[in-house]
Every structure is written in structure tokens, then in C-alpha cells.
Amino acid sequence: MTGTRRREVEPARPAADGRSTRWNGHKARRRADMLDAALTVIEDNGTEISVQQIADRLHVPRPVVYRHFDGRADLDDAIRRHILDALLAELLPRLSPDGTVRDAVRGAVGTYVGWVARHPNLHRFLSAGDPPGDAALAGARDRIGGRLADLFADALERFGIDRNRARPMAFGMVGFVDGVVNSWRAVPTLNSEQVEGILTESVLSLLEGNARSLDVPLSRDTVVAELLSRTEAARA
Template identity: 50%
Template sequence: MLKASDSPADGRAARWKEHNQQRRAEVVEAAVNAIEDEGIDVSVRRIAQRLNLPRPVVYRHFDGREDLDEQVRRRIVEMLLAELTPTLVPDGTLRDAIRHAVGTYLAWIDRHPRLHHFLITGSRDRQAVTSRAVTGARTTVAARIERLVAAGLDAHGLDADLARPTAFGMLGLVDAVVNGWHSGETEALTSTTLTGFLTTSLCSMLSGNARAVGIELDPDTPLRGLLGE
């Protein structure tokens, strides 16, 4: 005997839900590709054309353009974190680890300048600064840095209260410099030059703050040693 949940109507509903989810994912992927090819102001009509769909069908799967933009930002963040997250591990010296993480981030931007532009400005003057996807990505990266800084402080018998502001301070410095770089004022700087500048700046920041709490921090010391591992 069939249960109520096994009725044909429930089966159709489940298949329709799966179809909608797949179509949403296809639209988001098409939007990401359209931004890569045409820029951040690409229209929904152009996105729909890539899928051979009428424009109203695209909107049927989202609560307006703002919702579509947010889902696109979420997908872009996933792409970025897939490359950046593996670099946030204690490997090599402190300087090496910072250079690797920063270099990976800037290399991603070099390959996807329009996607990065979309993350920080949105489309058609929509601002991405309040995006949950972007905010969540910053929090995720900051949390990983915070754990590393906390481990270093703990290894020296110090309170880890400064770990969180240190992590967000590092992230804020990188964001400000990189966003300024992409604003057009400093485009003459290569990503390699900027990676070196940010690596030196972050090492100096960490060394100075460590000295303030009685630690002499050499950025060329193996990171695992600094973490007491």
C-alpha cells in the first residue's frame, strides 16, 4: 500500500523541484560566463540568450535581479575559495605562506578580473558590499587566519584575544590594496609586484604586533615552529 508521501503527485513535485534547482544552477553558470565575456553590466536578456530561454523564464527562477546577482556572487565566491582555501595552511616559512596565499588570490584576479569587479561593485550600480556571499567569504578566510594566529599566541603562552582583530586587520589590508589596484589608479603595478608589497607589509605588521607583546618574530622562521607544532 502506498504512503501519502509516495503518491504520483509527490513524485512529480520532487522531479519539478529538481528541475528548478538544475535550471537555477544553469542560469547562474551562464551568468558567470556572460560576465567573464561581456562585463559586469551584462543584461538578463543576454544571459537568457545563452540558454536559448525567454527572459521571463530566467526571472521565474529568482526573486528579481538582486536575487540572481547574489546567487552569481555566491558561485564566484565558491570558485575563489576553491583555490584560496588550500593555501591557508601552515606550510613553509611565515613569509612563504603569506606570499603563497596572496599570490594565489592575485593570480585568480588576474585570470578573472571581471568576476572580481562584480564581487566588489555588483552589476548596473548595484552594490555588493552588503552581499551575504561576500561577507561570508571574508568571515571564512578570517576564521582560518584567526586560528593560525591564536595557535601562535598560545604556543608562546599568550592570550589569544588579539587573534581575531589581527586576522581581520590582515584581510582588510589586502582588500583595500587589491581593490585600489583594480580601481585603475595603480594598474601599472603587476600582480607579482603587488604580491611582494603585500607580503612585506603583512610580515611587518605581524612582526610589529608580536614585538608589542614581547615576541621577536622572524618571518623566515618555519611556520609550524612558530605554531609550536
């Protein structure tokens, strides 16, 4: 027949094998269990750990651990990412504009310093090895710096200031805090409360200095929610 086209019928796709899906879930859980065990071994024994120690912790043969990772380098990288996930789960919720500026800074800085103080071996493992976990660490800094940059940018925009000014401020603060903490852990002559106090005051000074240079009425005792509401009312 002219003027008509024969409709092509796509071949039916094979249904997913339920057994395969269940097996994939089992492998993911076993991999997570191995990473949890690795973190416990590092906490108890330091950064120089063996695959055998992880296997012993799980009561499985050593080859079973390697079955879930593509060699020792892949295992170490997965451990670093697992450590960073644990840190970020505590830290990211604190990067919020609650209370005064001082409260927000003290909460974020205190959470980070406190985590490092409680888990010194996990923190050391992040930069241990050859090569160290640069990609994983860079990813964590990007997430933290990006969250801060978004907060700063939203605040600046309310004052009619270019959002792009926020990113250098945010990442500069992240780099500063990270550098101080790394130096402290290498030569721990101060306790965690002293380091937290130094970092809190330093970050507050950076915020206040940048705010003055941009004519933003912000101080360490400013209630963030009130500042933002006043700005919204002025723009209405």
C-alpha cells in the same frame, strides 16, 4: 481502568513525493547552470550584462531565467555569491600553515591577486550595482578573517597569550589586502606580480611586528610546523 493512560497515536506523515524531490533537484541544477552562464557572460562582456544575454547563452527564453530568481536584484545577489564561492574555493585551502611563514603568506596573497588578475570583470561585478553586494562581500571577509583568526589564535594560545588578540590582527590584514587590491584594480599602474610582492612583504612585516610585540619567536623564515612542535615540546 484506573491508573492507566490511553496512548495517543500520532497520525502518519505522508511520504515524500519522489517527483517533487526530483523536480527540486532539477531546479537547483538549472539555477546553478544559469549562474555559471552569468559568470561567463560577465567575463566576456563586462559588468553591464542583461538577462537576455544569460538566456541566449543557455538557449532558453528570457522568462525562463526569471522563473528561478525573485527579480533582477535577487539574480545579481546570487551572481555575486556564486563569484565569491568560486574565489573562496581557491583561496581558503591556501590559508594553512604549510612551509615557512613566507610560503604561507605568499601562497594566500598570490592566490587572491592572481584570481583578481585573471577575472577582472568578476571582481568588478562584486562591487557594482545599486546597492552593491555588501552583505555577500562582508560574508566572504568574515569567512577569510575567521579562518586566519583561528590560525593566529591557536598559535598564540600555545605561547600562553590571549586568543582574543588574534581577531583584530587577522581582520586588519584582510582589510589591508582588500583595500590595496581594490585600489590597484581602480588604477592598474602596476602588474599583478608587483602587487603580489608589495602585499607579501607588507603582510610579513605586520606579522613580524605583532610577533615582536608579543614576544613570539616568529620571523618570515620560520617553518610553521617546527615552531608549533617546539612550542608543544616546551609545554609538555
